[in-house]
Each structure stands twice: as C-alpha cells, then as structure tokens.
Amino acid sequence: DGGITQSPKYLxxxxxxxVTLSCEQNLNHDAMYWYxxxxxxxxxxxxxxxxxxxxxxxxxxxxxxxxxxxxxSFPLTVTSAQKNPTAFYLCASSxxxxxxxxxxxxxxxAGTRLSVL
Amino acid sequence: QKEVEQDPGPxxxxxGAIVSLNCTYxxxxxxxxxxYRQYSRKGPELLMYTYSSGNKEDGRFTxxxxxxxxxxxxxxxxxxxxxxxxxxxxxxxxxxxxTGKLIFGQGTTLQVKP
Numbered sequence: 001d002g003g004i005t006q007s008p009k010y011l012x013x014x015x016x017x018x019v020t021l022s023c024e025q026n027l028n029h030d031a032m033y034w035y036x037x038x039x040x041x042x043x044x045x046x047x048x049x050x051x052x053x054x055x056x057x058x059x060x061x062x063x064x065x066x067x068x069x070x071x072x073s074f075p076l077t078v079t080s081a082q083k084n085p086t087a088f089y090l091c092a093s094s095x096x097x098x099x100x101x102x103x104x105x106x107x108x109x110a111g112t113r114l115s116v117l
Numbered sequence: 118q119k120e121v122e123q124d125p126g127p128x129x130x131x132x133g134a135i136v137s138l139n140c141t142y143x144x145x146x147x148x149x150x151x152x153y154r155q156y157s158r159k160g161p162e163l164l165m166y167t168y169s170s171g172n173k174e175d176g177r178f179t180x181x182x183x184x185x186x187x188x189x190x191x192x193x194x195x196x197x198x199x200x201x202x203x204x205x206x207x208x209x210x211x212x213x214x215x216t217g218k219l220i221f222g223q224g225t226t227l228q229v230k231p
Binding site for chain 1: 121123149151153158159160161162163166179205207209217218219221222223224
C-alpha cells in the first residue's frame, strides 16, 4: 500500500527534552511538509522540503528542526526551545511543487499527537 | 487579515439536509482550490479539487469556485451522519509564485444528526 506513515501516534515530552517525529512516504513524492494543528485552528506550516538535502522554513519554524537526507523520509524534531509543543502534527507529501494542479495536491499521514508531561 | 477565511462552526444539520460550506480569500493569484475532510484525530483526506473557476461534481459533493468574488463553496447533498467531520479548504497560487505550499482555512466542523 502506498502512503504516508507517521510514528508514533502518541508522544509525550518532558520539559527540556527534544523529541523526534517520524514521517515516511512510499509515494515517490519529491515534496514533503510538516504542519501543526491546534484545536479549532487550521493547519500551520512548520517546514517544507521540495528536494532531498534542502528544506525551507514555514510560518512557525521556531523551536523545530528537520532533515531531508532521503527522499522518502522527513523527520521533525521538536526542540526544548518550543515552549508550547502540545498539538497534533501532520506530515504531508506532494508529487513536486509546480504550476500543474496535480503537483499542488498534498496527501497526509494519520498524524502524531504530542503532549507535554 | 488572514489570506483564507472559513467559519469554524460548528454547523449542525439533520440527516438528508443540503450542506453549504464556504471559504473566502484575499489573494487574487490563487488558482488551485481543494477541499479536505478530516475525521476526529485523523489526518485530512482530499475530497475535491478544482482549477480556476467553475463547478465540479463528484457524487453527493459539488465544489464551486467564484474567482470574481474570491469565494469557494462545497455543497453536500443528502448529508449522512458519516459526513460528520471537519472540512478544510486549501488553495495555492498560479505561476512562479507557486512553491507547492497550500494556504488552509481554519476548517468548519460539521455534525449531521440522524
């Protein structure tokens, strides 16, 4: 089955701790994205990557870091600098950025719910 | 002002009703429009997508884009309890300003009561 796998489903962070959320896709998509969703709010972009070994900050990158060493993997680290990390984190991918409609469609994983202990 | 505005609801309707969900936007460069459905504690799934203006129909769902008014709609006919979810609109611009980033609305929570 092709898709996007996020793990773990639930994650708890202690104060001062860094935690890493996993995102793996087997859709052969070039672009990958990380979003944060808070209750009653839409999706806010944290980081995105259009190609391996390259990524850009989104609207709320502070306190987060990413890497893109492989096409199929885009892990997100929530650092201790992120003072309010409790949220639902969603990873998405798309074929590649570009002017065609199909390239604008993003496909999402099931999400990771992060809470602070 | 947000680039995309969507009434968060909640919207509660009886089973069988016609539902209208709407988003307004301010950026006239937006060309690609999508509707995602998100069940509680799940990731969003693509429901409908359209390019530029016009209507698109898929079963009980119709997506409508009015670029002159900067307004998009999703209509659900014969609504079912299984349609109860949060509906997110998303859009992106045309041309060189397109980086693949989507701009999302806040999402509207819909409840269809049996």
